[in-house]
Amino acid sequence: MNIKTLCAIALTSVSAAAFAVDLPEFNLADANGDGFVSQEEAKNIEGLTEMFEAADVNKDGQLDELEYTEASIK
Template structure:
């Protein structure tokens, strides 16, 4: 009976310590990203600090609930989530642009069946590979520029000899 009481007491104490530790961690959440963004250590993230870490101005504005041009910890969470959504959206847009350009190149009689590679980064399409003549280079670029969302084309296509 005595060893049972000691085990019960030990389990109760362990449970209480665990509960206190969990409560304190919930009461003061740590945001390792917040400290990295708050480069001057003033407890807030300015727009400049946010941008310096790759944050988008649109995300900063969405997070800045009280419009004081700085983010506290709660606002930072919202701004970070918005920033992640913006980045994900750009990736999806780039993938859609790449797929659309490839499909149009395959449909076009003048360039279909050629060895044309298409990559897109932040709306800029890069064309690379080999074609049979300079007219096909121009046609592939024209097709790429005609796709919605394309902000530029880097044409690295070359004529095969």
């Protein structure tokens, strides 16, 4: 293994740990009740804005309940 590979592995481990956040229940995060957490709604939840892009697995610009739940347990 070379140094670049080791650095990539180390950064991935740190990044995953940095995303771990204690998020409120989905229905509280979904302020307008449309079944999704938008980027605007994410601004009201500490730590969610920083991890939003990674949590948005299907890249539709919003988090459904499954994406939100997965983000909260990582």
